[in-house]
Amino acid sequence: MKFFIDTANLKEIQEAYELGVLDGVTTNPSLMAKEGITGKDNIMRHYKAICDIVDGDVSAEVVSVDLAGMIREGEELVEIDDKIVVKIPMTKEGVKALKYFSGKGIRTNCTLIFSAGQALLAAKAGATYVSPFVGRLDDISTDGIALIEQILTIYRNYGFETQVLAASIRHTMHVIQCAEVGADVMTGPLSVMEALLKHPLTDSGLEKFLADYAKGNS
Numbered sequence: 001m002k003f004f005i006d007t008a009n010l011k012e013i014q015e016a017y018e019l020g021v022l023d024g025v026t027t028n029p030s031l032m033a034k035e036g037i038t039g040k041d042n043i044m045r046h047y048k049a050i051c052d053i054v055d056g057d058v059s060a061e062v063v064s065v066d067l068a069g070m071i072r073e074g075e076e077l078v079e080i081d082d083k084i085v086v087k088i089p090m091t092k093e094g095v096k097a098l099k100y101f102s103g104k105g106i107r108t109n110c111t112l113i114f115s116a117g118q119a120l121l122a123a124k125a126g127a128t129y130v131s132p133f134v135g136r137l138d139d140i141s142t143d144g145i146a147l148i149e150q151i152l153t154i155y156r157n158y159g160f161e162t163q164v165l166a167a168s169i170r171h172t173m174h175v176i177q178c179a180e181v182g183a184d185v186m187t188g189p190l191s192v193m194e195a196l197l198k199h200p201l202t203d204s205g206l207e208k209f210l211a212d213y214a215k216g217n218s
């Protein structure tokens with residue numbers, strides 16, 4: 001299972017990278033705005049800075065809603081670095097853009113996936129990744145993990161190579177449940193990755209080991 005970090009914060013990306021378990025980065029316009037990154041040139045420079053930190057795919061989202069605009073933006077984005085994956089929203093124009101980029105050998109991540117039908121369409125159009133939003137479905141009393149499982153079954157049935165990138169991951173149980181059903185990738189905040197390593201018995205066990213060592217070596 002690949003771990004991507006879902007942020008545009010360079011410090012957090014660096015920290016996740018140093019942990020040694022980071023396989024890539026996902027961003028979106030909201031995450032860019034949260035870091036105060038505005039204006040096309042600054043945004044492009046920021047993507048480059050992210051690419052310089054990580055070994056792995058970096059999803060960069062288009063903000064055009066028409067096909068020509070998505071193509072223009074996507075082609076500019078992939079010029080930044082080989083690690084860039086063009087993130088395209090699940091719309092009619094988006095599906096056409098997925099097909100276009102797939103024909104050109106440009107990797108894509110189809111975002112804002114909330115149903116199996118959308119995921120099927122994205123795979124047929126040749127998306128490299130699909131991003132179903134687990135947390136946002138849970139927010140509206142719909143089982144986000146069940147959607148991940150359903151998409152994986154559909155892709156397995158037909159041998160689609162599109163990878164299921166579980167997005168909108170909010171807590172450790174989301175990660176564990178995604179791993180149980182076999183999601184290819186999860187993307188979440190640094191806090192969730194760090195929370196995975198915590199257990200009170202680890203802390204108390206280590207405290208005792210160190211205290212016993214200190215007694216024997218004092």
Ligand code: G3P
Pocket residue numbers: 006026028131133135136167168169170187
């Ligand atoms: O990758 C999608 C993600 O950024 C959405 O997460 O927590 O805003 O639902 P959230």
